[in-house]
Every structure is written in structure tokens, then in C-alpha cells.
Amino acid sequence: MSELSIVSSSPHAHSGSSVRRIMLDVIIALVPAVLVSLYFFGWDAFRLTTACVVTCVAAEAASRKWMGRNIGIDDLSAIITGILLAFNLPPTLPTWMAVVGSVFAIVICKQLFGGIGYNPFNPALAGRVMLLISFPVFMTRWSEWTIPSPIGMDAVTTATPLGLVKTTIGSAGALPFDFTGSAMLQLFVGNQNGCIGEVSAAALLLGGIYLLIRRCITWHIPVAYIATVAVFSGILWIHHPQQNLAPHFHVLSGGLMLGAIFMATDMVTSPVTKRGMLVFGIGCGILTMLIRKWGGYPEGVSFAILLMNAVTPLINRATRPRVFGAPKGGRKQS
Amino acid sequence: MGAIKAKFSAPGGVHPAYHKDLAAEQPIAEMPLPASLVISMSQHLGKPATPTVKKGDTVLRGQVIGEAAGFISAAVHAPTSGTVKLVAPVPTAAGPRATAVTIEPDGEDKWIDGMAPCPDWRQLEKKDIVEKIAAAGITGMGGAGFPTHVKVSPPPETAIDTLILNGAECEPYLTADYRLMVERAADIWEGALIIAKALEATNIYVAIEDNKPLAIAAMAEAMPEQAGAAHVVALKTEYPQGAEKQQIFAVTGREVPAGGLPLNVGIVVENVGTTLAVWDAVVNGRPLTERVTTVTGGPVAKPGNVLARLGTSSADMVEFCGGTSSPVAKIISGGPMMGFAQADMSGPTTKTTSGLLLLGPESVHAYESMPCISCGRCVGVCPMNLMPNELSQFLEAEDYETAEAYNVMDCIECGCCAFECPAHRPLVQHMRRGKAQVMLNRRKQ
Numbered sequence: 001m002s003e004l005s006i007v008s009s010s011p012h013a014h015s016g017s018s019v020r021r022i023m024l025d026v027i028i029a030l031v032p033a034v035l036v037s038l039y040f041f042g043w044d045a046f047r048l049t050t051a052c053v054v055t056c057v058a059a060e061a062a063s064r065k066w067m068g069r070n071i072g073i074d075d076l077s078a079i080i081t082g083i084l085l086a087f088n089l090p091p092t093l094p095t096w097m098a099v100v101g102s103v104f105a106i107v108i109c110k111q112l113f114g115g116i117g118y119n120p121f122n123p124a125l126a127g128r129v130m131l132l133i134s135f136p137v138f139m140t141r142w143s144e145w146t147i148p149s150p151i152g153m154d155a156v157t158t159a160t161p162l163g164l165v166k167t168t169i170g171s172a173g174a175l176p177f178d179f180t181g182s183a184m185l186q187l188f189v190g191n192q193n194g195c196i197g198e199v200s201a202a203a204l205l206l207g208g209i210y211l212l213i214r215r216c217i218t219w220h221i222p223v224a225y226i227a228t229v230a231v232f233s234g235i236l237w238i239h240h241p242q243q244n245l246a247p248h249f250h251v252l253s254g255g256l257m258l259g260a261i262f263m264a265t266d267m268v269t270s271p272v273t274k275r276g277m278l279v280f281g282i283g284c285g286i287l288t289m290l291i292r293k294w295g296g297y298p299e300g301v302s303f304a305i306l307l308m309n310a311v312t313p314l315i316n317r318a319t320r321p322r323v324f325g326a327p328k329g330g331r332k333q334s
Numbered sequence: 335m336g337a338i339k340a341k342f343s344a345p346g347g348v349h350p351a352y353h354k355d356l357a358a359e360q361p362i363a364e365m366p367l368p369a370s371l372v373i374s375m376s377q378h379l380g381k382p383a384t385p386t387v388k389k390g391d392t393v394l395r396g397q398v399i400g401e402a403a404g405f406i407s408a409a410v411h412a413p414t415s416g417t418v419k420l421v422a423p424v425p426t427a428a429g430p431r432a433t434a435v436t437i438e439p440d441g442e443d444k445w446i447d448g449m450a451p452c453p454d455w456r457q458l459e460k461k462d463i464v465e466k467i468a469a470a471g472i473t474g475m476g477g478a479g480f481p482t483h484v485k486v487s488p489p490p491e492t493a494i495d496t497l498i499l500n501g502a503e504c505e506p507y508l509t510a511d512y513r514l515m516v517e518r519a520a521d522i523w524e525g526a527l528i529i530a531k532a533l534e535a536t537n538i539y540v541a542i543e544d545n546k547p548l549a550i551a552a553m554a555e556a557m558p559e560q561a562g563a564a565h566v567v568a569l570k571t572e573y574p575q576g577a578e579k580q581q582i583f584a585v586t587g588r589e590v591p592a593g594g595l596p597l598n599v600g601i602v603v604e605n606v607g608t609t610l611a612v613w614d615a616v617v618n619g620r621p622l623t624e625r626v627t628t629v630t631g632g633p634v635a636k637p638g639n640v641l642a643r644l645g646t647s648s649a650d651m652v653e654f655c656g657g658t659s660s661p662v663a664k665i666i667s668g669g670p671m672m673g674f675a676q677a678d679m680s681g682p683t684t685k686t687t688s689g690l691l692l693l694g695p696e697s698v699h700a701y702e703s704m705p706c707i708s709c710g711r712c713v714g715v716c717p718m719n720l721m722p723n724e725l726s727q728f729l730e731a732e733d734y735e736t737a738e739a740y741n742v743m744d745c746i747e748c749g750c751c752a753f754e755c756p757a758h759r760p761l762v763q764h765m766r767r768g769k770a771q772v773m774l775n776r777r778k779q
Binding site: 004005006007008010011013014015017018021022025046076114115117118150175186243267268269270271272273275316320321323324325326330 | 666762
């Protein structure tokens, strides 16, 4: 044989997985929620999603070119950031604000830290929170929504369910609404006020099941997160049913489903160990409930996940598995 | 006797495509003597053997051509009768060069009048068995090549109660051990009894993955009813069930301490091929001069399990299997998970060559490594419970101290992490480099 064969380190086999394939799967999993957002919010959903995706991809390409790195948009991760940021915006937001948020998410929160894999915070959430702090009025201006009423007199509001609850409990001291029966079904399918991608628990769950089947996520973070919110709100509700919302309402409203399934499970910014994922999910749940119940904002999913992002390296460190054969109890040698 | 199911399961593991069907049903075929044999003096872990022949010498089959250079070393024997043509360094499968003796066979294949056969081995003392194993130059034939006489003579203060025969053969493609168990079960079982006697071990387990029902049945049948403390253990099919520490845990629930040896938990593990070699050495008085190698992979015209003399070149073995029928991109000594890629087919068979795997261009991909996206898959599949993601980042930064603190030395290089990594990071390469550097640093201190 005159020609030499390829020599490389073992293993010589690979599972066939790739970063691009994982990102593609996440995009596929987001499709049902995209369709629901188009159904309920129409042109605004299309406008915001397109603006965010186009801006994110362009910002990624431009900033990498500017930094003299390979362009590297083919991993598709910028598309996901764009969709998720749009999902976290109210339908009335001006397009230019969505563009500003997208540039911030990609350039400041991702590329300045070194690009994919190196960002400590979920870029889409960081973009949303930057917009929320910079443009609080625009970020909390919702479209009109008919509240399902228990006494048959429908009211029209421009608040989100959680926002409505926060203001009415604050002023009247009791809940004026009863979210049960068909109202719950409306919440589940997505006929409620909110950010364009967070309204439909059904569509988000469908995507979550796909991600589980494709092994892009494991059950640990979403289940720990949602279960913690349910238990926390359940305790409050049993204690003071007049002052607190029922757990099923907490689980199905606001950004919890979107956050638990698509944002908290972001691989880069969440722990790598199974135990760490449980800690992370529980932490997200507790922080979300603290903000919803006692915080200044009606919704706390974004802040909760970002705060937990910040402690992810610590969680990884604290939950390092016991090396096989190392003494039990004294799990670490360092 | 029936098989029992493994009660335990080690951490991690992956499920690569097995491709065992290529060669599994091919009976072991003895290959005729090739025109030339290249016998390496470094076919085992430890010091290479010292050559005892020179160019022009005539040798007989079974004659010692390399003496063990110390306790952790192994003797090397002429695989056939013939003339020594050359004594010179050649590269080993893993890379570094080692002295090798080239023999031109005379075609008569005449045995030396060496070790006496001993069918009545039950009369032998422990030390006689160990001596015969050492004299036969037997080393672990599963891959690592640890000298067997060292394994079967643990320090006197160490009590060994259990012998495990490793018939897991968890590497994809390879079927050599499978064929041995199907065709030579009775001899393997007798070999196990011989080793158990040397160790004074009372329990014998034969560990086989449950995707090999014929081997499980054959081994179970070979073990007599009254064997009592002997069992075939069916392991769940998952790579790396053949890894020593993981297998010990799966079979007995005992954990070999980090940095320790199986004998620390009273166990010795022997590959089934090694066990057969022990039987051949003790009962027939024949030193280790041949082994079964699976020659397989897409491009091989007629994949099979070849009984070839040590020193047979890869090219001769492939030729025996009908040559290649499609282009070859990679030549691997061993299996796809832990084998060594070879630049060409000139490399010789050694005591540890369990497989010769040829991969076509469709199975060989060049990847561009990406930054780690912290998916955690490597952490989930690591059978040692390490965090390959973090280790690889420390090692990329050449931070060997932190890598050592994060237990890089416990890595068994099984390849599960790199197999799963969606960012195609060369994790095993990082680990190897890190382990080598840590060893170097330790020696400097």
C-alpha cells in the first residue's frame, strides 16, 4: 500500500449527534408555539419574530466578522435566540425595540463572552430583561383581551392574567376572578394575554415532548421547575385561598411553560449534572414564586432563570458526581 | 446450568452500532503460515522482552526469542520454525517503536521440545501453575496486555475469592471472544479452573453481554452442575461492560478503589482468550504463539475470525479474508471505540490484537471541533463518573493541576464521552495528553 490511511485518536465511532442538529431540533420544537402565536397575535407575531430572527442572525454574522472569527452562523443558535426573544415580547412592542433587544442579546450577551458555549446568561432572556428595564411601559403594554368571567359579564382588559391579579390583590385585597373550568382550557390552549410565545401551554408542551424524545433535554429541569412552582403556590393557596391563585393557574399562566421547557433548559447556561439540573429547576421555581408573590413585577420567570444562570458554575461544582471507586461520602479529592 | 442476570450496573455507558453480524457467524479459521512474521518484543504492558536471538539464527516453534525483562514483563516465543532475518525496531500498534524479530518460516512448523504437557494439572502446586503461565509468555489478550503471571500471583497478604472471566466483548465489530466461547467453551472452563486454583479463588463468574445467547448457553453447558459457586452472568448489552472495574461492579457490586487494582477487592479478571491460552500452556505445554483476531469492517471481502500466528501482518490477514472489496479509509488495530488507527497494513499481530477493523470512507468523518455547549452528555455517559467537559477545558488551557484534582487519572479512555459529544470535541485525546503530562509532572517531583 502506497497511500497512508487516516490516523486519529480513538474512538473511531460517533453517535452522529451535532450541535447543529440539536439546534435544529429546538427550532422544530418551537414550531407549534410559533403557529399559535401567529394565530392569536397575527401580524404582530410575524413582525416581531421576523425582526428578532433576522437581527440576531445578522448581528451574529457581523460581530464575528468584525472580531475576525469565522462567520459561524450555521450552528443555527442565533435563530433560536431570535425566536425565543420574540416569544418574550408583548405584541404591541415597536419593531425597533425588538431590533435593539436582539443586538444586545447576540453582541453583548453572547459574542462578547466568546460566542456559543461561553455565554453565562441565556441571551434571549438577557435581551428581554434589558428591554423590560429600559422600556418598562412598552414592555408591559398588552393587547386587548376579554376576561372569562364567572358571572357572565365579560370584561375587556389590557392586562395579563398575572398582572391583573397583582394589581387587584394589591388594591382590593381579594381576587375578583375565578379561573376555573373553560377559563382554564383557554389558558391551556393560549387564549390569554401575554408575550407572543408564552400564551399556549399546549403548544409549548408539545415542543417539550419532542425535545425529550430527541434527547435534546432531560426531564430534570422542566419537571423540577414546574413542580416547585406548583408546590410553592399550592401551599400559599391552601393557606389563603382568597389571597392566592391556585397552583394550576400559576403553572399555566405567564412565561412558566416557555421558561421551564425552552429557556431554563438552555444547555450552555444550565448545569451538566443530573442532580445539578434538579437544584437548578427547584431554584428557578422558588425565585419565580417569590417574585410573583412578593416582587415588584407580576412575572418572575426571566429574572429567576437569569439568577440561576449566574450560579450554574457553582451548582456544577457542588454536584460533581462521586468518581467511580472514590470513597463514599468523601466524594471529592480536591 | 443457567445464566444469572447481573444485579448491578456501573454508571454511564453508550450504545454504539454493533456491526457484530459481519463476522459473528464465521467459525474460527486457521490461517496458513505467511511468508514472514514480525514478532514485537513489546506485546504487553511493562518492560519489553530482551531478544535472545540474532540475525541468521534458526528457531523452532515455541522457542524463546525474547526473555522477560523483569517481573512486569513477558517472554516472547517463536510462532513457527524458521530463520531469523532481522532484529530491529518497528512501530507498535500504539505508536512507539519497539524491537522486533523477523522470522522467515521454513514451512515445517516444528515445535521445540519445551514445556511438558500436564493434563493432570490438579496435582500442580500454585507456584507451578504461575511458572508455567510465565514460561508460556501469556498476557491479557483483551487489550491492555498485562502479564498474566503477575495477575495470578497476588501478594500473599491479598486474599482473592473471585475470578471473573471477561467474555463481554463490548467493542463493536469484534467477535473473536464470542467465537472462542461458542467453539471452545469446555477448554475455557478448564482454563478457568486452573487459574482459580492458582488464585485459590472459590467463586468463578463468566461475564457475557446478553446479546450473545449462544456464548452464554455454551459456557453454561460447559460448567458442570456441581460447580456450585460458578455462574454465567448475563450483562446488559452496553459499552463498556467489558471494562474491568465496571464489569467487577456489574457482577459483584464491589467498587475497585480509584487508582487501585481489582485485587484490592479480592477479584481477578481474565479475558476468555487469555484463559484459553492458560489452558493450552498448562495442559498441552504450548506457549502463546497464536491468537484469534476478528478481521472485519465494510471493505473486507469476507470478514471472519482468524487464528493467526503472532507476527502475521495485517495485510496478510486481510488477504486471507479475501482482500478488500471497497476503498479503505481507516485501518484500526482493535475495535472502533478503543482501537489504534494504523497508517498502513504492515503492522504485525500481537498478543493483544483482538481485531483488525477496516473502515470505508463512508464511516470516517473529519470533524471541526466546536466549543463545549455544556450539554452534559459526556457527564451522563462517563462510566467513571468524571466530568469530561470540564476536564477537556482545563486541559485545553494546559491546567494540568486542576485536571488532576478533577480526577483525570481515573479516565479509562473508553471513548464514551467523545462518542456522544455533539460539539465533536476530541475529549479522549485531551485526556490522554493530560494523563501523560500529569505522569511526567509526578516523576519530576
